[in-house]
Amino acid sequence: MHSAQDHPTPREEALGRIAGSLVVSCQALPGEPLFGAGIMARMAVAALQGGASGVRVNGPEDIAAVRAAVPVPVIGLWKRGDTGVYITPTLADARTVAAAGADIVALDATDRPRPDGLTLTETITALHADGVPVIADVSTFDEGIAARAAGADAVATTLSGYTTEDPPPPGPDFALLTALAARLDVPVIAEGRISTPQEAARALSLGAHAVVVGGAITRPTAITERFAAALRSVGNPLAEETPA
Template structure:
């Protein structure tokens, strides 16, 4: 089993879906380089092609995932063991995956999934939405716990900003590194997540999705009239 990679500070999520203007590995490599120049300690990347390109261009840890919609299933962040292995082979140092107890397309339980990935020497980040899910994933051996899905499952806390209470509670209950991710829209919110106990913070849209950043300015201007 590989040793845990210590991450402290800011990890920048460099992702663009097919319908977004910056979709394409060359754009994501440029974005990752810019993040590195700004002081990011790691990159979170989606899809084997982008992961491979970023790893070839930068000497930074990469948290890799594979977003895949499968009809009939709510799990879409690296939904199967095969997806996780593909991400790992592309060069991801850590593989992020859905860490909830929801049904998976390959029929494996969360416990079976983590066990199989560990058997192949793959470090696992469990993306969870509640304290109970985080504690359970850690008990199964997940190497990192991330609050990525808080607010994105119907049963989790619905808040406009980062789930700071969840971060604090996780740090009190698990011994593995805790990542704060999800709805972190400003440097101040990122700092608040660290103050709440996060070992590192993952920020995506507020840095790497210009259409969303533009929309936030436009909406604020409209609301002020």
């Protein structure tokens, strides 16, 4: 006879449910046209209809609205500030995210000091005691190794290129993804600057457990800017042909 411990909880099953698939990051910040929990819930429904197997959502209000709108796994986080450790920076923030309905909590797992003074290991241990799985957002290979040692249930390449003063490089960090996938015994999630279906497919072929895409799908202002910039780069051929 199996004990209750032999069967994974719904939260523990969430990582398995996104295996080999697309997770869409449905996020909008204050001041952006799509900001608002109701709008993000609709965005999540649209992502699900398009074939996503999970969503990544920022903030307790948005998480609660999305959780009520879709049945797929919700990866929750809470961006607090915009410098240093700001993705779910404290244990209290992580618990709030879980209470709002997130199946999995994503948090900054870089080697920078955490605002509440806890270590990454202490934070993850406390969340595991609550029955909450953790995705560790890292920026380097060493941070990924350390995050796994701290108990992370999965590691994501989310913060690669975003922890220094230099602007992030173009394109996904496939090298980091490949290295982590080859070394770690937990799922590695590809996230960060994935802008085309081809890049997403490549990430999966390189060993990603799942692929998170955000801006290329859910940020129409940024998408429009890319198209507009491309047109500006070639000028206006019709204007050049117009007689003086």
